[in-house]
Amino acid sequence: MDALIVRPLESVRRSQQIGTNKFPYAILIDGLDECVGEPNTTSGINPVNADDRSLPEDQQEELLAAIKHCILDNDLPFRVFIASRPEWAIHTALEPGGLLREAAYHIQLSHKYDTSGDMRRYLRRRFEDISLRIGDSKWFSEADIETLVGAASGQFIYVATAYKYISKRRASPAERLKIVVTWTPHEGQATRPFEALDRLYTNILLAAKNAYEAVDSHHGRDFLLLFKAYHMGITGFASFTGTIVRDPTANLLSAMLCLEARAKETLISDLRSLVALQTDGDGDLRLHLYHKSFSGFFGRT
Known part of the structure; x- marks a missing residue:
């Protein structure tokens, strides 16, 4: 430079x-x-x-x-x-005391911004382009667009990936759209419309895993196993007595895992684009996932 x-x-x-x-x-x-x-x-x-x-x-x-x-x-x-x-x-x-704290103006994109309208316009415009190409304006419906927007949970890359899969020229867009809107993952499934999104999640998780496990004090820890435990704070889990523990707090999970203070913050430090620790109305920290598709992906890993 x-x-x-x-x-x-x-x-x-x-x-x-x-x-x-x-x-x-x-x-x-x-x-x-x-x-x-x-x-x-x-x-x-x-x-x-x-x-x-x-x-x-x-x-x-x-x-x-x-x-x-x-x-x-x-x-x-x-x-x-x-x-x-x-x-x-x-x-x-x-952060306070950070290299660029005093020199930079931080424009933090708000997670409260509703991208649904942008995604609807994007899909409608792209689908209309496909209509002109195939000579059929009825191959998709507004309900299909709403299904995709709802599944995206604010994640634009989801609808972009869906469109890329649907628009392949050597396949029927109507058939591929049907696959996407009805798609549920199961073992041995050949069709993978969100393979690109899975690769993105995989790369983010692997980078976070390598960084976490490279720290000397984390020797012997399995990053993915620990994160899966905190992910149970969203999905719930069965206790030793057979009862279902629903919505456990991040602090409770840390205590159960015998981890040091702020271990949960360190664990997700390289996953801030996907998850966050948020304080609920009772003052407890809970893991929050920004995107539904990530929870589905992580549940399959």
Whole structure:
């Protein structure tokens, strides 16, 4: 970053041949959470966990540190826009005392925003395009759209994945739509309309698992098994006496698992785009899943 941006701009400034106001001001970085490249050993900027630089969050943290050191601290005429899921590196950088806490303006997307209207318009427009292609305007109904929007539970990638599956040119869109709206997973099923969504969930879970189990104090712990236990806070489970324990709190589950204080927060620190710990009316912490499809996927893993 120093070689590509800072030094060339400083050279232009010194030459006074071109005013810096002629340059574009915005630098856009999309998908910071997907940054998994090799760290730059020549930058002189070391992430916190320098002894374990292979973890993706170390590269993400290194990039954030480079942005602050090279661009923000050098008073360059740029505005940097970063879009990311709130995974560990970005979440930590924006916390009190974090690397970018004082330098960044955090625009947090509200989970209260209702995307249903956007998803309806998206599906209706795409389905109408298919109607023109196949010469049949009655191959779908508004009820089908409502079914898909309801199943998405606010997750736009769900309807986008459904459309991608339905719109395959070598198949009947009506038949594929029927598969999607009536689809329930079962073992040995050949049709997998949400395979892309499953891959996304798999990658997020594997990254979280690797990061969690790489910590020395977590040696011997099974991340997926622990998360499945907290997931029982949503589904309920049978106790030793045979009775069903419904809706147990996160604190109760931590006590049953003999985990240390704040273990649950650490466990989900790399899953913030999928789950959250929320306080209920009684002041108890409970695991909350943003998307129904993730609960269904995790129940099959």
